Amino acid sequence: MGFSAADIEALWLTLRLAAIVTLLLLMIGIPTAWWLCRTRCRWKGLIIAIIALPLVLPPTVLGFYLLLAMGPNGPVGQLTEALGIGLLPFTFGGLVFGSIIYSLPFVVQPIQNAMEAIGERPLEVAATLGANPRDTFFNVVLPLAKPGILTATILGFTHTLGEFGVVLMIGGNIPGATRVISVQIYDHVEAMDYAQAHWLAATMVLFSFVVLAILYSRKHLMIWK
Amino acid sequence: MSTLPLDARFKLSYPGFCLDVDMQLPCQGVTALFGHSGAGKTTLLRCIAGLETAATGHLRVNGQIWQDNNTFVPTHRRTLGYVFQEASLLPHLSARENLEFAIKRATQPVTEADRMDTIDLLGIAPLLDRSPGQLSGGERQRVTIARALLSKPGLLLMDEPLASIDQTHKQEILPYLENLKTTLDIPIIYVSHSAEEVARLADTLVAMENGRIVASGPLNDTLTRLDFPIKLGEEVGSVIEATVTERDPQWQLAKATFDGGDLWFRDSGYDVGCQVRVRVFARDISLSLQHHSDTSIVNSLPAVVEEISTEQHPGLALVKLRVGNTPLVARLTHRSAHHLELAPGKPIWAQIKSVAIIQ
Numbered sequence: 005m006g007f008s009a010a011d012i013e014a015l016w017l018t019l020r021l022a023a024i025v026t027l028l029l030l031m032i033g034i035p036t037a038w039w040l041c042r043t044r045c046r047w048k049g050l051i052i053a054i055i056a057l058p059l060v061l062p063p064t065v066l067g068f069y070l071l072l073a074m075g076p077n078g079p080v081g082q083l084t085e086a087l088g089i090g091l092l093p094f095t096f097g098g099l100v101f102g103s104i105i106y107s108l109p110f111v112v113q114p115i116q117n118a119m120e121a122i123g124e125r126p127l128e129v130a131a132t133l134g135a136n137p138r139d140t141f142f143n144v145v146l147p148l149a150k151p152g153i154l155t156a157t158i159l160g161f162t163h164t165l166g167e168f169g170v171v172l173m174i175g176g177n178i179p180g181a182t183r184v185i186s187v188q189i190y191d192h193v194e195a196m197d198y199a200q201a202h203w204l205a206a207t208m209v210l211f212s213f214v215v216l217a218i219l220y221s222r223k224h225l226m227i228w229k
Numbered sequence: 230m231s232t233l234p235l236d237a238r239f240k241l242s243y244p245g246f247c248l249d250v251d252m253q254l255p256c257q258g259v260t261a262l263f264g265h266s267g268a269g270k271t272t273l274l275r276c277i278a279g280l281e282t283a284a285t286g287h288l289r290v291n292g293q294i295w296q297d298n299n300t301f302v303p304t305h306r307r308t309l310g311y312v313f314q315e316a317s318l319l320p321h322l323s324a325r326e327n328l329e330f331a332i333k334r335a336t337q338p339v340t341e342a343d344r345m346d347t348i349d350l351l352g353i354a355p356l357l358d359r360s361p362g363q364l365s366g367g368e369r370q371r372v373t374i375a376r377a378l379l380s381k382p383g384l385l386l387m388d389e390p391l392a393s394i395d396q397t398h399k400q401e402i403l404p405y406l407e408n409l410k411t412t413l414d415i416p417i418i419y420v421s422h423s424a425e426e427v428a429r430l431a432d433t434l435v436a437m438e439n440g441r442i443v444a445s446g447p448l449n450d451t452l453t454r455l456d457f458p459i460k461l462g463e464e465v466g467s468v469i470e471a472t473v474t475e476r477d478p479q480w481q482l483a484k485a486t487f488d489g490g491d492l493w494f495r496d497s498g499y500d501v502g503c504q505v506r507v508r509v510f511a512r513d514i515s516l517s518l519q520h521h522s523d524t525s526i527v528n529s530l531p532a533v534v535e536e537i538s539t540e541q542h543p544g545l546a547l548v549k550l551r552v553g554n555t556p557l558v559a560r561l562t563h564r565s566a567h568h569l570e571l572a573p574g575k576p577i578w579a580q581i582k583s584v585a586i587i588q
Binding site: 126131132136139148 | 278279280303304305306309310313319320321334335376
């Protein structure tokens with residue numbers, strides 16, 4: 005026995021999803037974290053709360069509202085239709101969008117903490133040496149926030165790998181498009197095919213364990229406070 | 230090099246603190262901002278660097294407006310070097326990379342010779358491949374100073390660069406700073422609350438208290454002002470620039486000549502022609518109407534009384550004297566002052582019991 009063709013397809017889809025989502029999360033998360041560090045905007049607390057919501061909401065609740073938002077009457081749906089992308093629910097694109105919202109706090113928080121830990125002084129030093137803010141961001145802030153960015157990358161990736169509730173609500177179970185590992189495992193269990201479920205589940209456990217073991221044995225760990 | 234003065238006016242309020250200064254500084258030599266902690270020295274320095282964006286005022290350096298009502302040149306476009314109080318090397322870069330960071334962004338091209346000279350001046354060649362964590366406090370601060378110099382600043386700001394360093398390492402860095410002073414042709418503004426550093430390094434003294442400037446001017450003129458006597462350390466006194474002109478091997482003494490006369494002091498190996506600073510405390514000067522040769526005091530100089538005022542204790546008087554062009558301050562009792570009939574313009578002999586060579 006081993007992985008079935010459908011298992012391989014689900015594995016591959018999941019890895020692709022996690023990689024794309026992690027990349028986009030970093031592109032969104034790094035500037036967002038820096039903005040949250042520097043801003044004196046009075047809505048800052050509110051924005052942090054909104055980003056953190058997926059940490060506490062049941063995934064089905066989040067998935068339900070994402071489904072509505074991406075639907076033909078939702079704001080996201082109307083936007084994607086106007087852009088000619090069509091509707092996102094039950095597509096790979098919808099999964100990417102949902103996963104970004106779902107995993108955003110796991111990326112923003114470690115990066116924001118790492119950036120806040122840098123303090124004012126290195127930024128002032130860079131300015132007195134003639135570095136403009138952009139130069140300072142790329143050559144002082146990013147290198148110093150590296151441990152936090154690494155943590156964020158790993159958390160964002162693994163969190164997307166294991167996502168189930170949101171996927172089920174907005175993506176359903178379409179082979180090759182939205183059927184990710186967690187859904188595939190669920191299907192195996194539903195069909196009482198425990199042996200097949202074991203293969204995938206054990207793979208997930210092993211993978212997550214290895215990643216976390218590497219992460220936590222690093223010297224400068226940067227998980228949020 | 231422009232010789233236009235640095236012109237600064239700043240106002241800045243925090244809860245419990247208010248900075249309100251208006252000063253003109255010569256654009257050369259070392260200006261010490263001197264005062265107790267909390268006097269606003271660092272805040273003023275940060276205003277000059279553009280790090281206090283809330284400060285309002287006016288700042289002109291080398292003829293350029295850095296700040297006024299309509300202008301605020303951001304820190305990275307001000308041609309300045311800043312040495313922070315605590316060692317502030319960028320932690321993700323080695324000592325060499327920290328220097329490179331400055332060189333890449335310097336206002337003018339840095340030649341290989343500049344780089345070598347700076348590294349030599351601060352004696353950091355053996356440290357370059359270390360990371361900041363592998364350097365002692367004094368070593369870090371020397372690299373930081375080198376980094377500031379390699380950015381080719383038109384103005385060097387130093388915020389108590391020795392405060393975070395222990396006494397032994399301070400003695401190790403001070404000579405580098407004295408070197409810097411004679412080698413560099415850019416003005417240095419040096420924040421300090423250390424009497425020793427001010428006496429050794431400063432050419433101009435700006436004394437601050439509660440966010441205001443209480444006295445400013447050339448070092449010795451400011452130190453000898455009787456309306457606002459500044460105690461460098463415990464004592465009122467003066468600091469005289471002099472040149473070693475003679476050494477007497479028989480008695481192990483050396484002679485320093487200044488504008489006003491000669492002072493003999495214990496010879497501790499200074500070369501003839503060497504520039505020294507001599508510190509004379511008010512408590513170490515006594516006055517006499519005649520020149521005495523029957524006394525153990527070596528240094529006796531003809532002086533003229535310029536001004537008399539009362540010390541903190543009502544029984545004590547401070548007397549400002551002029552020896553040649555050099556002002557000195559003597560402390561004596563009012564009874565002695567009365568007895569000697571001291572009055573402005575009266576010629577007198579200043580007997581100096583002890584002098585300290587501080588540089």
